[in-house]
Every structure is written in C-alpha cells, then in structure tokens.
Amino acid sequence: MRERRPLEPRSDGGGHEETLPAGVERRSFEETDDRSRLATRGKPVYGEPTADGWRAWNPNRSKLGSMIALGMDHGLVGGETVLYLGAAAGTTVSHVADFAGPTYAVEFAARPARDLLEAAASRGRLLPLLKDARRPETYAHVVERDVDAVVQDVATRGQATVAVRNARFLADDGRLLLAVKARSEDVTADPEDVFERALDRLRERYEILETRPLEPYHGDHLGVVATPR
Numbered sequence: 455m456r457e458r459r460p461l462e463p464r465s466d467g468g469g470h471e472e473t474l475p476a477g478v479e480r481r482s483f484e485e486t487d488d489r490s491r492l493a494t495r496g497k498p499v500y501g502e503p504t505a506d507g508w509r510a511w512n513p514n515r516s517k518l519g520s521m522i523a524l525g526m527d528h529g530l531v532g533g534e535t536v537l538y539l540g541a542a543a544g545t546t547v548s549h550v551a552d553f554a555g556p557t558y559a560v561e562f563a564a565r566p567a568r569d570l571l572e573a574a575a576s577r578g579r580l581l582p583l584l585k586d587a588r589r590p591e592t593y594a595h596v597v598e599r600d601v602d603a604v605v606q607d608v609a610t611r612g613q614a615t616v617a618v619r620n621a622r623f624l625a626d627d628g629r630l631l632l633a634v635k636a637r638s639e640d641v642t643a644d645p646e647d648v649f650e651r652a653l654d655r656l657r658e659r660y661e662i663l664e665t666r667p668l669e670p671y672h673g674d675h676l677g678v679v680a681t682p683r
C-alpha cells in the first residue's frame with residue numbers, strides 16, 4: 455500500500471480548495487479556453503481534448519472527476535491500488551489508471567465492457583473484470599486485499615449494499631469514494647430521504663467522512679467519502 459503524504463491544497467479559481475493526486479493536473483486545451491481543466495496523461499478514450507500527451511478529464515462525464523473538482527477530501531495521492539465498481543466503457547476508470555497503480559475495474563454489462571477492454575489495451579495497470587459488484591466473492595481471488603481506494607459508480611438499486619459488501623477489500627485507512635444516484639434507488643422518493651437511507655446502511659461498515667451533492671456536474675447525486683470502521 456502507498457504511503458500517504460500530505461497534499462498542498464490549491465484553488466481552482468472557482469472558489470474550491472482542491473488537492474490533486476500526482477499525475478493529475480489542471481491544464482488548458484484550447485487557446486481561447488482560459489479555464490484550466492483537470493487532465494491526466496494517457497491515450498484518449500471518449501473523444502476528450504488532448505494536448506502534449508495530456509487528456510482532459512471532464513467532470514460532467516465523471517462522478518469521481520466532479521468530486522475532485524468540487525474539492526472533496528478524496529485522499530488520492532497517485533500510485534495507489536484502486537478497486538473501481540461500475541467501470542462502464544472506461545471513461546473515468548481510464549483516468550484513474552493513468553495516475554493510480556493497479557486499478558481493478560468491475561463491470562457486469564458485456565457491451566460497455568468491450569470498450570473498457572479497448573481502454574485497457576494501452577494501460578497495463580488497468581485490469582477489467584466482467585463481474586457483478588454485488589457478488590465480490592466472484593472476484594475476491596483476483597483482487598488484492600488492502601486496496602487504498604474503492605471508487606463506486608454503479609447507479610443501480612442497492613448502491614450502499616454494494617459498497618458494504620466490497621468493504622472487505624479496503625485497507626483499514628483506505629477510502630470509499632462513492633456516488634449515490636437517488637433516482638436509481640427510488641424515482642418517486644425525495645432524494646434527501648434516499649441519501650439518508652443510503653448513509654445509514656453505509657454506517658454499518660463505514661465511518662462517513664464527507665458528503666456533498668455533485669451539482670452542478672451531476673444532479674440527483676450525492677458524493678460520499680468514507681473509511682472502513
């Protein structure tokens with residue numbers, strides 16, 4: 455496991471204090487664009503702008519990107535071992551694998567997984583697993599223990615339960631970086647009630663460190679940072 459080092463907070467110019475893992479920078483991609491954008495180094499995956507080997511990381515298309523852009527206390531330093539749940543076609547997890555160490559990417563739908571394999575082709579640290587995140591016992595023999603971070607974006611019913619079941623992989627001081635989508639749990643319920651229920655379920659296995667709505671990047675989503683208890 456990577457040793458954690460203190461990070462210097464910086465301002466993104468939008469009023470948020472943010473800390474960026476090593477391997478993530480704010481950069482400009484167009485001469486007319488004076489707002490620097492989050493970026494990692496790697497082969498492009500989803501048509502994102504590139505410059506000098508860097509690729510823009512669009513927080514509107516990435517819950518984790520929005521958590522970083524909003525200045526949440528993600529704890530990522532670069533080089534850590536990550537278990538990513540809900541990898542889809544690899545939009546976000548490809549950025550993670552650009553700056554992290556071994557990055558296990560769990561996705562259960564075959565169609566996006568094909569694109570995920572393509573994103574992994576140029577990333578030796580990205581390890582796709584066509585598995586159901588509700589059944590961690592089916593990949594427990596592959597994923598190493600004591601990972602530094604579990605990143606979760608499954609947008610399906612039972613999101614907190616998925617996080618609880620996968621807590622077994624996290625190091626004692628590791629972090630869960632979770633996006634909870636209210637409508638995936640119950641389209642009719644008040645999102646605040648859905649979030650409270652999810653947090654109650656999470657507390658069975660985690661200490662909640664921070665929560666924050668992911669607006670303006672993602673409506674109806676709560677970002678959660680937690681650590682095992």
Ligand SMILES: C[S@@+](CC[C@H](N)C(=O)[O-])C[C@H]1O[C@@H](n2cnc3c(N)ncnc32)[C@H](O)[C@@H]1O
Pocket residue numbers: 515516517539540541542543544545546547560561562563566585586587588607608609610
């Ligand atoms: C919102 S998308 C993820 C987007 C992705 N995290 C990104 O930013 O690039 C949710 C994904 O979770 C996957 N998913 C939902 N339930 C899952 C489960 N139980 N196991 C694995 N993947 C699951 C879906 O197939 C879908 O691809």
